[in-house]
Amino acid sequence: MPTVADLARQAGVIGAGGAGFPTHIKLASAVNTVIVNGAECEPLMCGDLHLMETRAGDIVATLRKIVDEISGRTGSEVKGVIGVKQKYDHAVKSFRDQAGKHGVSVLELDNVYPAGDEHYLVFEATGRAVPEGGIPLDVGVVVINVGTMVNIAEAVNGKPVTERIVTLGGAMDNPKVAFIPVGTAFGEIIPRLGVKIDDYVILVNGPMMGRVTEDMNEVVTKTTGGLFVLPKDHSHVMRMARPLSTEIRIGKSACEVCRYCTDFCPRYLLGHRLEPHKIMRVINYDRDLDSDTITSAWLCCECGLCDLWACPMFLSPRVIYREFKRRMREAGIKNPHRRADLTQDSYRPFRGVPADKLMRRLGLSEYDVKAPFDPAPWPVSSVRIPLNQHIGATALPVVKQGEKVTKGQLIGEIPEGKLGARYHASISGVVTAISTSHIGISGQVK
Ligand code: SF4
Ligand code: SF4
Numbered sequence: 001m002p003t004v005a006d007l008a009r010q011a012g013v014i015g016a017g018g019a020g021f022p023t024h025i026k027l028a029s030a031v032n033t034v035i036v037n038g039a040e041c042e043p044l045m046c047g048d049l050h051l052m053e054t055r056a057g058d059i060v061a062t063l064r065k066i067v068d069e070i071s072g073r074t075g076s077e078v079k080g081v082i083g084v085k086q087k088y089d090h091a092v093k094s095f096r097d098q099a100g101k102h103g104v105s106v107l108e109l110d111n112v113y114p115a116g117d118e119h120y121l122v123f124e125a126t127g128r129a130v131p132e133g134g135i136p137l138d139v140g141v142v143v144i145n146v147g148t149m150v151n152i153a154e155a156v157n158g159k160p161v162t163e164r165i166v167t168l169g170g171a172m173d174n175p176k177v178a179f180i181p182v183g184t185a186f187g188e189i190i191p192r193l194g195v196k197i198d199d200y201v202i203l204v205n206g207p208m209m210g211r212v213t214e215d216m217n218e219v220v221t222k223t224t225g226g227l228f229v230l231p232k233d234h235s236h237v238m239r240m241a242r243p244l245s246t247e248i249r250i251g252k253s254a255c256e257v258c259r260y261c262t263d264f265c266p267r268y269l270l271g272h273r274l275e276p277h278k279i280m281r282v283i284n285y286d287r288d289l290d291s292d293t294i295t296s297a298w299l300c301c302e303c304g305l306c307d308l309w310a311c312p313m314f315l316s317p318r319v320i321y322r323e324f325k326r327r328m329r330e331a332g333i334k335n336p337h338r339r340a341d342l343t344q345d346s347y348r349p350f351r352g353v354p355a356d357k358l359m360r361r362l363g364l365s366e367y368d369v370k371a372p373f374d375p376a377p378w379p380v381s382s383v384r385i386p387l388n389q390h391i392g393a394t395a396l397p398v399v400k401q402g403e404k405v406t407k408g409q410l411i412g413e414i415p416e417g418k419l420g421a422r423y424h425a426s427i428s429g430v431v432t433a434i435s436t437s438h439i440g441i442s443g444q445v446k
Pocket of ligand 1: 258261310311313315
């Protein structure tokens with residue numbers, strides 16, 4: 001009988017809330033705690049909230065299956081925990097109603113950013129601090145996002161991942177939450193939502209860790225959680241678009257070395273040796289030029305709190321760290337920081353950033369609406385499905401140009417012996433393009 005991990009692999013399930021790590025690998029690991037991440041802490045997003053309010057029973061039952069499977073394999077007790085923000089009272093109640101029956105627990109989280117950060121959540125749920133440069137597995141934990149859990153539940157029923165729940169919001173007449181076929185171009189989505197402004201950009205995946213684009217040919221992937229229309233001249237958009245050279249120039253003249261960026265850094269607060277004010281001293285005064293300060297860039301998760309919340313001068317240590325990471329990657333310099341014996345900062349419990357205040361700081365409160373769910377299937381005439389939406393080796397096409405495919409049919413396979421994920425047709429139609437990076441399908445709009 002196939003395991004849940006086998007079924008997730010067959011269905012092409014990858015982490016829906018982050019970088020797209022293949023879920024079957026997580027499910028096949030030996031851990032003693034499985035945490036469902038229902039924090040949805042990125043501002044403006046509400047797709048996970050919809051799933052929690054409508055699929056709590058499936059999420060809890062699937063968690064139980066996963067816990068039983070890992071426990072059966074390891075011969076040890078495994079705990080199941082659902083982390084959900086206290087403010088999502090309806091979801092909390094639904095989970096509590098189900099959790100008792102299935103022997104898992106519910107952890108209510110404060111409405112702070114970054115409650116959904118894996119390191120943050122693991123510490124809140126277990127009191128264990130993930131080591132520097134580590135992952136939850138290092139402390140016996142796997143964290144699975146709510147959207148991923150729903151995809152696992154579907155995989156258990158034999159349904160592959162072909163669509164993605166997406167929050168569609170910002171300056172539009174009809175913000176909504178909808179399931180969109182994987183591979184749908186932004187140009188097939190945004191114009192249908194009644195955009196209120198002419199000169200706009202699309203914010204992909206939220207204001208803190210997302211990015212902006214104007215490319216309407218970009219497509220929805222298994223990790224696309226939100227698309228938000230924002231005015232091109234919005235202060236947050238302009239901030240995100242600021243080039244590195246400007247960051248450095250402003251940083252040189254404006255950094256007060258006040259160290260607020262460090263005091264609010266969630267990884268520093270957990271005990272990691274990451275002190276963003278020092279990287280500013282490196283670029284500003286050529287001070288602290290020791291290799292540890294530079295290589296600590298590997299410890300930055302790019303949560304954005306230092307620049308978008310803490311810094312009184314609107315400077316961005318995050319962008320500087322990102323550049324250092326890029327250069328170290330090019331130079332083949334790996335992360336040397338692996339400390340596991342961590343001491344948390346005593347102010348940590350008081351340094352979570354209230355989500356509503358963060359929204360005001362970003363100037364995005366007017367777009368903070370709980371978008372209604374639209375259950376209608378999304379009509380789409382063609383899709384372009386990238387074969388590398390996950391961490392690992394690019395999938396190999398298993399269909400031919402001109403071949404007819406039906407929705408749910410396997411089109412991309414994991415290369416033999418590699419870490420990877422499978423892909424399935426998200427619409428029925430004809431294969432119109434195949435390359436090493438994607439498969440195009442044209443179908444009928446119904
Ligand atoms: S918070 Fe801003 S001004 Fe203060 S040290 Fe950090 S980058 Fe410099
Ligand atoms: S983005 Fe800033 S606050 Fe977040 S982990 Fe990196 S240095 Fe710390």
